[in-house]
Amino acid sequence: MTNKRGLYVVLISIHGLIRGNDLELGRDADTGGQTKYVVELAQALGKHTDIEKVELFTRQIFDERVADDYQQSEEDLNDHARIVRFPCGPKRYIRKESLWPHLDVYIDNAIKHFRRQRRVPDVIHAHYADAGYVGAHLANLMGVPLVFTGHSLGREKKRLLMANGMDEATVEKKYEISRRTEAEEVALDNALMVIASTHQEIKRQYSSYENYRIKQMQVIPPGVDLERFYPAKRRGRYPAIINQLKHFLAEPAKPCILAISRADERKNIQSLVHAYGKSERLQELANLVIIAGNRDDIRRMDRGARKVLQELLLNIDTYDLYGKACYPKHHEPDDIPEFYRLAARLQGVFINPALTEPFGLTLIEAAASGLPIVATNDGGPRDIIANCHNGTLVDPLSEEDITQGLLRVLDDPEQWKRYAGNGIKGVKKHYSWDSHVRKYLTTLKKKLRLRRVNRFFEAKRTQIPTAKKFLIADIDNTLLGHEGATERLVEVLKKHQGELGFAVATGRRIESARSVLKEWNIPEPEVFISSVGTEVHYKGAELQLDESWAKHISYQWEPEKIRDLITPLPGIVTQEKAAQRTYKISYFYDPKKSPTAGELRRILRQKNLHAKVIMSHGQFLDIIPIRASKGHAVRFLAMRWGIEPEDIIVAGDSGNDEEMLNGNTLGVVVGNYSKELNKLHGKHAVYFAEKTYADGILEGMDHYGFLEQLEQTP
Structure with missing residues (x-):
C-alpha cells in the first residue's frame, strides 16, 4: 500500500442489537453469536498497531422495548474502534427479514458518513447477507475491497428447514430466502476475500453458490476473550452463580450437563431433554442446566421461541425432571462465564446439540473455561475438537448417540481431566483473538498489497455544478413522450435556472441523447449519464468525459468473454454496432425464448464473469460492468459534488432506472411506467405518479414539495 497510515477498516453488521457491553445474546433469533463476534473483532482489531481506525456500522433503533443504548449514533469501543449507527427503515426494532426494503437507504446513509469525513475505508468487511448486500454496493461505488463473512447461509438454512418438514413456500414467505441467497451471491461476486470459520463451511455451504471460488476462501476461526473465559479454581468456594441452581435442583453440587443457546428449534434443545429424560444413568450422574435466553412471559415471545420454551417445560413435566433440571428465566451477560466455570468446578460437561453449527462460539468459551464438550457432528465442532481434542461428536438426530456421548465424558474421570486440560491449551493456541487478528491482517495485507490511495472525493472544480438541488431524469418515456408535458417541464427548468x-x-x-433533447427543444443538461450509467459527461464548450468514472467501472470487465457466452443463447439478438459501447453490450431479447435475467446472471457467474444484467421494456438487454449503473453514477456524482441524496429528485419509467430510484434520493415513477418497476411499490421515497411522461415528473415535484423547498433555500 502507498498509504503510510494504518488501515481504516469498516465492519458492517446491521440486524440485531449491537452495543459495546452487556450484549443481549439469545434475546431472539437475531441476537446470536454474530453480534458478539463483530463487537469482539472490532475491539481486537482496534488494539492492533497496524490499525488506525475501526468502525462497526449497525442500525440505529428508537424503541421503548429496548435499551436507549441503541439510539446513540456513535459509541466508543476503545481508542481506535467505535460503533456507528445509521437509521434504516422504521425507528423501532424489527426482525432482519423486514429490513430488506430499507437497505438502499442504509447505503445512502453510509455514503453520507464517508462524505462528511472525506475519506473511504481501506476495506469493508460485511457480516451476514443483509450487510453483504450493503457492503457490495458500497464497495462497488467507492472502489473499496470487500471482505464477506456469511455466518449462516440461506441455501443451507432452506435445505435444513425443508428436511425438517417445512414446505418451500413457507420457507420463502417467513425467511425471504430468495432475496437472502441473491444478496449472498452479490456479496460473493464482489468479494476480494471470504472468511469462513471452518473448512466444512466452505465445502458444504459456500460450494452450493454460483459465485463459489475456492481461491477467495480463507478459514480464520473466531476468537474468544480469554480475559472473560478462563478456568475455575479447583478448590475453595463454588462460583456464586450456584445460588441460581439451588432454586431448581435438589442436589446443586452434582456434576451438571450445561447447554447455552437461544430458544430456537435449530438448537435442538428438545432432543437433549428427551435423551436426559429417558436415561436413568444420566440423571444419576448429573443435573441438566439449560440457559435458553431471557424471558418474562413466554406467551408474549415470538412464535418460534414460544414453541421451543413451551415444549421444554412440557417435556420436563412429562419426564418429571423437577429437582434435576434447571432452566432460569433471566441471566446477565457476565453470568455466562460463571456458568461455564461452575460446570467445570462440578466436573460437568457442556453440550451443543444443534442440528447444524457453522462454528459454535459457546464451544470455545466452554473449552477456555476448562469444561469438556459434547457437540453436534457438523461444521465448526468438527474443527474445534480436531484442534483441541477436548470432547466428542454426536449425531444430533439420535437421542441415544447424545446419551452415549455425555456418558463417555461423565462416566470417566480420567478422560474428563484430559479433555479439560486439552481444551484450555487448544483454545489459547487456535482460538484467541490475538491469533485471529494476526492471521486476519496477514491475509488481508497480501490482498491489499497493490492497492492505491483512493482519491474518490477529489473532483475537478470545473466539473462541480453550483446548484443546490438537482433533477435527474431518464429521457425516453419520462422526459419525452408528450410534447405539452415536456414544454411544461422545460418552463420550470428555465424559471429555476441556476438554482x-x-x-x-x-x-x-x-450522441443520441444530445440529438433527441435538441429535437425536443430541451436545454442542454449540465451532466449526461448515458449508456445505462457507463458514461458520464459534463456540459462545456465541448462535452467532457469523466475519465475517473470510466477507470472506476473498468474493474473486472471482460466484454469479449461475455459476448462469446451470451450471443449464442436463444431469443437474444445483438443490437446494431452504434448501440455498443466500451462498457455496454446491448441486445434485443424475446422474453418467450431467452433466458431470464436470473438465468443470465447464473450463466455469467458460473464462468466467473462479473457483470450486471439489465432488462427493460420487455425487449432490451444490457450487460454492463459490475460497478456501473445509473444509480451508482448518480451517487458517484452526488458524493463528488457534496450534494445530499435528499436534494436530488430522480425520475424514470423502466427497469434500468430501478437502482437510481432506490435509497434516499427522491424517486418519481411516471404513470406510464413498465411493469419491471412494480416491485418498488411501498419503497422509501419512491412516488408513483398518476400523470404520465414529464407531467409525472412535475406531479412528483409537487408531492415532495421540491420546488417550494428550492425557493426557501438561501
Whole structure:
C-alpha cells in the first residue's frame, strides 16, 4: 500500500442489537453469536498497531422495548474502534427479514458518513447477507475491497428447514430466502476475500453458490476473550452463580450437563431433554442446566421461541425432571462465564446439540473455561475438537448417540481431566483473538498489497455544478413522450435556472441523447449519464468525459468473454454496432425464448464473469460492468459534488432506472411506467405518479414539495 497510515477498516453488521457491553445474546433469533463476534473483532482489531481506525456500522433503533443504548449514533469501543449507527427503515426494532426494503437507504446513509469525513475505508468487511448486500454496493461505488463473512447461509438454512418438514413456500414467505441467497451471491461476486470459520463451511455451504471460488476462501476461526473465559479454581468456594441452581435442583453440587443457546428449534434443545429424560444413568450422574435466553412471559415471545420454551417445560413435566433440571428465566451477560466455570468446578460437561453449527462460539468459551464438550457432528465442532481434542461428536438426530456421548465424558474421570486440560491449551493456541487478528491482517495485507490511495472525493472544480438541488431524469418515456408535458417541464427548468441543476440518466449513447433533447427543444443538461450509467459527461464548450468514472467501472470487465457466452443463447439478438459501447453490450431479447435475467446472471457467474444484467421494456438487454449503473453514477456524482441524496429528485419509467430510484434520493415513477418497476411499490421515497411522461415528473415535484423547498433555500 502507498498509504503510510494504518488501515481504516469498516465492519458492517446491521440486524440485531449491537452495543459495546452487556450484549443481549439469545434475546431472539437475531441476537446470536454474530453480534458478539463483530463487537469482539472490532475491539481486537482496534488494539492492533497496524490499525488506525475501526468502525462497526449497525442500525440505529428508537424503541421503548429496548435499551436507549441503541439510539446513540456513535459509541466508543476503545481508542481506535467505535460503533456507528445509521437509521434504516422504521425507528423501532424489527426482525432482519423486514429490513430488506430499507437497505438502499442504509447505503445512502453510509455514503453520507464517508462524505462528511472525506475519506473511504481501506476495506469493508460485511457480516451476514443483509450487510453483504450493503457492503457490495458500497464497495462497488467507492472502489473499496470487500471482505464477506456469511455466518449462516440461506441455501443451507432452506435445505435444513425443508428436511425438517417445512414446505418451500413457507420457507420463502417467513425467511425471504430468495432475496437472502441473491444478496449472498452479490456479496460473493464482489468479494476480494471470504472468511469462513471452518473448512466444512466452505465445502458444504459456500460450494452450493454460483459465485463459489475456492481461491477467495480463507478459514480464520473466531476468537474468544480469554480475559472473560478462563478456568475455575479447583478448590475453595463454588462460583456464586450456584445460588441460581439451588432454586431448581435438589442436589446443586452434582456434576451438571450445561447447554447455552437461544430458544430456537435449530438448537435442538428438545432432543437433549428427551435423551436426559429417558436415561436413568444420566440423571444419576448429573443435573441438566439449560440457559435458553431471557424471558418474562413466554406467551408474549415470538412464535418460534414460544414453541421451543413451551415444549421444554412440557417435556420436563412429562419426564418429571423437577429437582434435576434447571432452566432460569433471566441471566446477565457476565453470568455466562460463571456458568461455564461452575460446570467445570462440578466436573460437568457442556453440550451443543444443534442440528447444524457453522462454528459454535459457546464451544470455545466452554473449552477456555476448562469444561469438556459434547457437540453436534457438523461444521465448526468438527474443527474445534480436531484442534483441541477436548470432547466428542454426536449425531444430533439420535437421542441415544447424545446419551452415549455425555456418558463417555461423565462416566470417566480420567478422560474428563484430559479433555479439560486439552481444551484450555487448544483454545489459547487456535482460538484467541490475538491469533485471529494476526492471521486476519496477514491475509488481508497480501490482498491489499497493490492497492492505491483512493482519491474518490477529489473532483475537478470545473466539473462541480453550483446548484443546490438537482433533477435527474431518464429521457425516453419520462422526459419525452408528450410534447405539452415536456414544454411544461422545460418552463420550470428555465424559471429555476441556476438554482435547480438538470441532468439526464439514459440508456441512450451520448450522441443520441444530445440529438433527441435538441429535437425536443430541451436545454442542454449540465451532466449526461448515458449508456445505462457507463458514461458520464459534463456540459462545456465541448462535452467532457469523466475519465475517473470510466477507470472506476473498468474493474473486472471482460466484454469479449461475455459476448462469446451470451450471443449464442436463444431469443437474444445483438443490437446494431452504434448501440455498443466500451462498457455496454446491448441486445434485443424475446422474453418467450431467452433466458431470464436470473438465468443470465447464473450463466455469467458460473464462468466467473462479473457483470450486471439489465432488462427493460420487455425487449432490451444490457450487460454492463459490475460497478456501473445509473444509480451508482448518480451517487458517484452526488458524493463528488457534496450534494445530499435528499436534494436530488430522480425520475424514470423502466427497469434500468430501478437502482437510481432506490435509497434516499427522491424517486418519481411516471404513470406510464413498465411493469419491471412494480416491485418498488411501498419503497422509501419512491412516488408513483398518476400523470404520465414529464407531467409525472412535475406531479412528483409537487408531492415532495421540491420546488417550494428550492425557493426557501438561501
